[in-house]
Amino acid sequence: MEHAIKTAHLAVGYDTVIIVPDFDIGFQKGKVTSIIGANGCGKSTVLKAIGRIIPSAGGTVIINDTDIARMKNKDIAMQMAILPQSPTAPGTLTCSELVSYGRFPYQKGFGRMSKEDKEIVDWALEVTNMGDFKNREIAYLSGGQRQRVWIAMALAQQTGIILLDEPTTYLDLCHQLEVLELLKELNEKQHTTIVMVLHDLNLASRYSDFLLAMQSGKVYAYGSPAQVFTPEMLKACFQIDGEIVQDPRSGKPLCLSYDLLRKA
Amino acid sequence: MDRIGRIVARAGRFFLGSRREQTPAARHKARVMRIVALAILLLVVFLVGCCLGPYALQIGDVVKTLLGQGTYKSNMVIFDFRLPRLCLAILVGFGMGASGVIMQGLLHNDLASPGTLGVADGSSLFVTLYVALVSKQIDEPMLLPVLALIGGLISAGIIYLLGTKKGKPISSTKLIMTGVAMGACYGAVATFAMYVLDESQLEFIQRWQAGELWGTEWQYIRVLFIWLVVFGFFAVRNARILNAINLGYDIATGLGVNVKLAFSGLAFLAVGMSSASVAFGGNFFFLGLIGPHIARRIVGSDTRYLLPAAGVTSSVIIVAANILVENVEWFINIPTGIFVSILAVPYFLYLLMRAA
Numbered sequence: 001m002e003h004a005i006k007t008a009h010l011a012v013g014y015d016t017v018i019i020v021p022d023f024d025i026g027f028q029k030g031k032v033t034s035i036i037g038a039n040g041c042g043k044s045t046v047l048k049a050i051g052r053i054i055p056s057a058g059g060t061v062i063i064n065d066t067d068i069a070r071m072k073n074k075d076i077a078m079q080m081a082i083l084p085q086s087p088t089a090p091g092t093l094t095c096s097e098l099v100s101y102g103r104f105p106y107q108k109g110f111g112r113m114s115k116e117d118k119e120i121v122d123w124a125l126e127v128t129n130m131g132d133f134k135n136r137e138i139a140y141l142s143g144g145q146r147q148r149v150w151i152a153m154a155l156a157q158q159t160g161i162i163l164l165d166e167p168t169t170y171l172d173l174c175h176q177l178e179v180l181e182l183l184k185e186l187n188e189k190q191h192t193t194i195v196m197v198l199h200d201l202n203l204a205s206r207y208s209d210f211l212l213a214m215q216s217g218k219v220y221a222y223g224s225p226a227q228v229f230t231p232e233m234l235k236a237c238f239q240i241d242g243e244i245v246q247d248p249r250s251g252k253p254l255c256l257s258y259d260l261l262r263k264a
Numbered sequence: 265m266d267r268i269g270r271i272v273a274r275a276g277r278f279f280l281g282s283r284r285e286q287t288p289a290a291r292h293k294a295r296v297m298r299i300v301a302l303a304i305l306l307l308v309v310f311l312v313g314c315c316l317g318p319y320a321l322q323i324g325d326v327v328k329t330l331l332g333q334g335t336y337k338s339n340m341v342i343f344d345f346r347l348p349r350l351c352l353a354i355l356v357g358f359g360m361g362a363s364g365v366i367m368q369g370l371l372h373n374d375l376a377s378p379g380t381l382g383v384a385d386g387s388s389l390f391v392t393l394y395v396a397l398v399s400k401q402i403d404e405p406m407l408l409p410v411l412a413l414i415g416g417l418i419s420a421g422i423i424y425l426l427g428t429k430k431g432k433p434i435s436s437t438k439l440i441m442t443g444v445a446m447g448a449c450y451g452a453v454a455t456f457a458m459y460v461l462d463e464s465q466l467e468f469i470q471r472w473q474a475g476e477l478w479g480t481e482w483q484y485i486r487v488l489f490i491w492l493v494v495f496g497f498f499a500v501r502n503a504r505i506l507n508a509i510n511l512g513y514d515i516a517t518g519l520g521v522n523v524k525l526a527f528s529g530l531a532f533l534a535v536g537m538s539s540a541s542v543a544f545g546g547n548f549f550f551l552g553l554i555g556p557h558i559a560r561r562i563v564g565s566d567t568r569y570l571l572p573a574a575g576v577t578s579s580v581i582i583v584a585a586n587i588l589v590e591n592v593e594w595f596i597n598i599p600t601g602i603f604v605s606i607l608a609v610p611y612f613l614y615l616l617m618r619a620a
Binding site: 051054072076081140 | 433517520
């Protein structure tokens with residue numbers, strides 16, 4: 001299997017506290033992978049380090065067979081897009097203006113949009129179902145629409161890889177599904193490699209090809225949802241006693257009911 | 265009365281009105297039109313400034329004189345007295361306005377400006393120390409912006425060193441807090457340094473710190489003009505990067521911006537422009553706050569439009585304040601900088617009340 005992203009001995013932390021000591025993983029090309037784990041387990045930290053939003057304290061990150069330490073920021077941005085958790089933009093931007101920032105790594109000088117740039121922006125807005133809102137200011141959008149515009153911006157970057165940090169936070173059930181359906185569709189149609197951090201385990205299981213469960217800075221389990229989403233993982237990573245069944249619609253594992261583990 | 269009300273309402277809609285939906289071309293046109301309108305406003309206050317003063321001139325005479333057909337007397341009034349001061353005011357406005365846009369954009373905070381970040385205090389401290397310790401007076405026009413720039417850069421550098429950590433992303437709150445603290449420190453040292461000044465030095469420094477628009481010799485204006493053109497050129501060229509940083513440091517990184525490098529470079533430009541303006545004009549830091557603020561409401565947050573708009577807006581404010589200071593009996597002898605600050609306070613209280 002080909003890897004879109006590979007890390008070797010990646011270490012990340014703030015100040016002197018190392019949160020993730022030694023992270024070795026390969027994310028498969030053209031697949032959806034969700035990183036799950038309890039608060040503070042280092043899942044966002046790892047994602048940010050791969051996206052070089054926070055500097056790593058050691059180790060390497062390789063995307064499409066090149067070490068990112070040896071790549072220019074612009075060149076990385078043409079291969080990998082990153083959507084941080086709940087981004088904010090000046091509300092006076094219109095959707096198409098925001099999405100046009102996705103063309104940033106391809107532009108020079110004053111940033112005039114070429115014909116190709118404009119076509120890609122329109123395409124990204126269409127794909128995310130935001131075409132009707134392209135001239136609307138962001139302040140007048142709903143939370144779900146706003147998240148779709150941000151995803152459209154990442155799409156306009158035309159990268160084979162998209163990293164997302166909790167893309168469904170603050171969204172209601174319907175909008176959560178909308179965002180994940182959109183990501184799934186992109187993965188299927190454009191073969192985009194998607195790596196995201198998700199809080200909701202059932203949604204992660206339903207929409208991902210692979211799950212990566214983390215526990216205090218280390219990889220606990222990595223594999224298909226059926227392999228990873230088990231009562232043992234819930235115990236180890238979340239201190240939860242959970243009942244796992246098969247989702248009658250998707251066939252994926254689903255956590256039906258759960259309780260706090262009684263401290264013995 | 266009704267007519268005036270209608271005109272004011274129309275002007276308000278023209279400058280501040282916005283539509284929920286607008287095509288990119290229409291938005292571009294509206295913004296350019298607004299910048300042109302601001303420039304016309306600047307021209308109007310400039311001409312009014314040329315007319316008014318101890319020897320009042322008719323607008324026709326002013327235009328004639330500016331076109332090179334003035335009398336001996338009107339030539340003297342315009343070219344020796346009014347024009348230098350007006351030109352200086354306009355340049356200081358541009359410098360502080362553009363500098364404020366960059367700092368507010370870099371730090372994602374509307375209260376960031378050369379003044380609030382302690383950069384202007386650093387420039388001011390350096391000039392004060394130079395006058396106090398090295399030279400009795402400043403006779404080399406090039407020296408002042410260089411001194412102010414060194415002072416500004418050193419203080420910005422200290423803020424950056426204290427406010428950031430290696431191996432950590434930039435935190436704007438931390439930088440602002442450090443700037444405020446360091447600004448207070450520089451202010452204290454500058455006040456202390458004033459004890460060793462003699463009377464004429466003290467007078468110069470005091471008026472300079474209050475924002476006196478003192479450097480009205482053409483040689484100073486020429487230096488400031490060239491300085492601002494050079495720095496402004498690079499600022500406009502990098503407007504796109506500032507736009508990306510406006511979306512957040514994380515997003516900018518993801519789009520391929522080397523945030524720390526861009527931050528240092530843009531901060532250098534901002535400090536350069538504010539230092540030179542501070543050097544010749546005096547302390548006009550409120551201008552760097554209020555100009556960009558008003559301009560953002562007029563043209564939005566896209567730096568490519570905001571830089572020129574904030575420059576023109578700040579110039580309009582400072583020229584208007586200067587006219588009032590020079591011509592209204594009540595205000596005479598108030599340094600222009602102080603007057604701008606007084607004007608800015610109600611505006612900020614209004615903004616705060618709206619926000620709450």
